[in-house]
Amino acid sequence: MEALLPEWAPNIHPMIIHFPIVLWIIAVLADLVWLFLQKNWLRNMAVALYVLGALGALGAYLSGTQAIDLVSVPMQAELTAGNHSDWGSYTFYFFTAYVAIRLFFFWKQWDKKKWLAIVLVITGMVGIGIVAQTADLGAKLVYKYGVGTQK
Amino acid sequence: MKHLKLIFCSTILVTSAYMLSSCSQKNNEQAKSEGQEQSQMMKGNEDHPKGNGEHEHVGTSGEQQTAGQGEMMDMKKGGNKTWTPGGNGAELIKSDFHFITGSIGNIYPEVKKVEGSRVLELKADGTPAAFVFHSQYGNVGLIATLKKLDFKGTIKLIHHAKDLDNFEFVAVSENNMKLGRVVNGNEKIFDESKFDVPTGWMPLKVTAAGTHYKGYIGSKTITHGHDDTMDDGFIGLMLDGKGTIQVKSIEVAVLEDE
Numbered sequence: 001m002e003a004l005l006p007e008w009a010p011n012i013h014p015m016i017i018h019f020p021i022v023l024w025i026i027a028v029l030a031d032l033v034w035l036f037l038q039k040n041w042l043r044n045m046a047v048a049l050y051v052l053g054a055l056g057a058l059g060a061y062l063s064g065t066q067a068i069d070l071v072s073v074p075m076q077a078e079l080t081a082g083n084h085s086d087w088g089s090y091t092f093y094f095f096t097a098y099v100a101i102r103l104f105f106f107w108k109q110w111d112k113k114k115w116l117a118i119v120l121v122i123t124g125m126v127g128i129g130i131v132a133q134t135a136d137l138g139a140k141l142v143y144k145y146g147v148g149t150q151k
Numbered sequence: 152m153k154h155l156k157l158i159f160c161s162t163i164l165v166t167s168a169y170m171l172s173s174c175s176q177k178n179n180e181q182a183k184s185e186g187q188e189q190s191q192m193m194k195g196n197e198d199h200p201k202g203n204g205e206h207e208h209v210g211t212s213g214e215q216q217t218a219g220q221g222e223m224m225d226m227k228k229g230g231n232k233t234w235t236p237g238g239n240g241a242e243l244i245k246s247d248f249h250f251i252t253g254s255i256g257n258i259y260p261e262v263k264k265v266e267g268s269r270v271l272e273l274k275a276d277g278t279p280a281a282f283v284f285h286s287q288y289g290n291v292g293l294i295a296t297l298k299k300l301d302f303k304g305t306i307k308l309i310h311h312a313k314d315l316d317n318f319e320f321v322a323v324s325e326n327n328m329k330l331g332r333v334v335n336g337n338e339k340i341f342d343e344s345k346f347d348v349p350t351g352w353m354p355l356k357v358t359a360a361g362t363h364y365k366g367y368i369g370s371k372t373i374t375h376g377h378d379d380t381m382d383d384g385f386i387g388l389m390l391d392g393k394g395t396i397q398v399k400s401i402e403v404a405v406l407e408d409e
Contacts, residue, residue, distance in 0.1 A: 072370040075292035075358055075404035076229060082363035 010148040013067040017138065019056035020095065021131050023049050028124040035117055047106050050124075054095040057131075061092040067148070077145035084137035091134045094127055226286075229407035234284075235400045236262050236271035243271065244282060248387060252315045253280025258390060263397075271398040275302065275390045283312055283387030290406035292358035293386055296399040298351060304392010308357045311384035319381060320389070321357035321366035321374065330357075330366045330374035332381065341376020342366070352399060360406055 005012060027049035034042040064085065073081050102120065105111040111120060141147040226232055236243055240260035259274040291310055299306070305324040311332075312318035319332040326348050331340040346368050356367035359380075366374035386403065390396070 069372040069375055073365075073372075075231070075294075075356075075402075076407055078292060078358045078360035078363065078365070079290055079406045079408065082360040085363065086361075 010150070011063065011067040011070055013060065013063040014142075014148065016056065016059045016063050017135070020053045020060055020091070021135055023053035023056055024095070024124070024127055024131055027053055028121060028128060031117065031121045031124055035114070035121065043106075043111065047102060047111075050095075050099050050102055054099040057092045057095040061088055064088050071148045072150075073141075073147055074145050077141055077147055080137055080140050080145065081147070084134060084141055087130065087134040087137055091127075091130050094130050098123060098127060226403070226405045228405050231402065231404045233400050233402040236269050236398065238262060240271060248282040248284060251281045251283055251312055251318075251385070251387075252389075253278050253282075258282075265397065265399075268399055270298075272395060273390065273398065274395045275304065275393055277304075277393040279389065279391040281307075281309060281312070281315070281318075281387060281389035283309065283385035284403075285385075287383040287385055288403075288405055289380070289383045290360050290408075291386060292356065292360075292404040292406060294354050294356040294400075294402040295388060296352050296354050296401075298353065298397045298399070300395040300397065302390075302392055302394035302396045304390065304394070306355070306396065307389035307391070308355055308386075309389050310357060310359055310386045311381040312387065313382075313384050317381075318384065319359060319364065321355065323353075323355060324392075328366050328368070328373045330364055330376050332378065339378070341378060342374035344373050346371075346373045358406070 005015075009015065027046050030042050030046035030049060034046060068081060068085060102111070105116065105120070110116055142149060234247070240262045241255055243262060244255055244258075244260045257276050257278040257280040259276075261272045261274075262269055263272050264270075288310070293308055293310065295308055297306065305322050307320040307322040309318045309320045316336040317334055320330075322329045322331075323346075326345050328344055328346055329340055330342045331338060333339075341364055349368065354367075354369045356365075356369070358365045358367075362377050362380060364374075364376045364378065365372055388398070388401075
């Protein structure tokens with residue numbers, strides 16, 4: 001796997017992390033638009049994006065667990081690194097649980113009920129908040145402390 | 152009606168995009184202002200006089216302190232200090248440290264000049280001895296630059312230490328590193344791993360950041376474990392073995408909160 005990495009990349013983690021962020025945000029937007037248009041393709045698209053987002057979160061979680069021991073972390077960055085790691089775990093657990101529930105509702109077609117769809121959009125937005133906090137801490141590690149900027 | 156729905160959805164999408172872009176801009180501005188603060192701190196340190204040759208520049212908010220200055224390890228969060236030995240070995244240990252087990256008689260401290268630097272040479276007689284700085288810390292990191300001469304046994308960097316029965320540690324023995332804690336006399340190992348022993352000086356590092364604990368040799372992570380946080384405690388060095396080691400410096404960082 002390391003042979004596939006560009007020469008400048010410290011590890012695969014920074015290549016993966018953007019996928020769950022973007023996929024989840026677009027999934028929530030698709031859900032939101034479904035509330036008004038109620039088109040079936042929007043509902044299918046949202047569920048597919050949530051599943052891909054959760055898979056992206058799994059990749060980010062696994063690569064992050066590996067990366068944290070491969071990069072040099074300055075002592076003053078250790079708390080940020082620890083918090084980023086914790087929030088990364090919360091993101092992965094939340095996305096996985098949400099997708100499991102979402103697939104069940106999709107199978108039962110319960111997510112077509114408007115009141116439940118609104119609850120699901122709001123819960124999806126909570127997911128955006130969690131992934132944003134994780135991303136913010138990760139950005140702080142790189143741009144404030146320079147973690148992973150040198151191979 | 153259909154058109155109204157489309158207009159409404161488009162408005163929501165545009166508003167969401169605008170909000171995301173505003174957040175991103177805000178984060179950039181914050182990072183920029185933090186960057187400016189950091190460069191000012193670094194500039195401040197550059198302006199600081201270097202001292203008498205035993206002082207050296209360490210880290211962005213670092214200070215270098217020679218031994219025998221009493222409560223030299225009192226620090227604010229985000230601060231770094233490096234302790235280096237000086238003066239008389241026994242006096243040095245008495246002024247800067249106190250023992251939680253053993254005594255000066257078990258380590259025969261002596262300050263020597265090696266490769267142009269003053270080092271603290273300790274000759275352990277086989278009785279476990281642990282000496283710690285006088286201040287207590289919570290989230291903390293420390294790097295001891297050590298050299299084993301003929302020492303056989305275990306060298307531990309200890310932190311969150313209350314007494315011999317309650318402390319956390321990173322321990323090296325030959326090419327094996329253990330990371331763990333002792334609570335009420337019971338040892339619990341978080342992680343254990345082999346490492347390549349460096350020739351010459353060995354920078355042994357431990358960090359305790361919330362529930363995350365790590366042991367390093369230089370900048371390479373060797374052990375990494377997790378457990379609950381412990382109450383603030385002392386930091387220092389524990390020798391359990393026989394023979395001689397030298398200590399060139401001990402860098403301490405009180406980790407900054409988010």
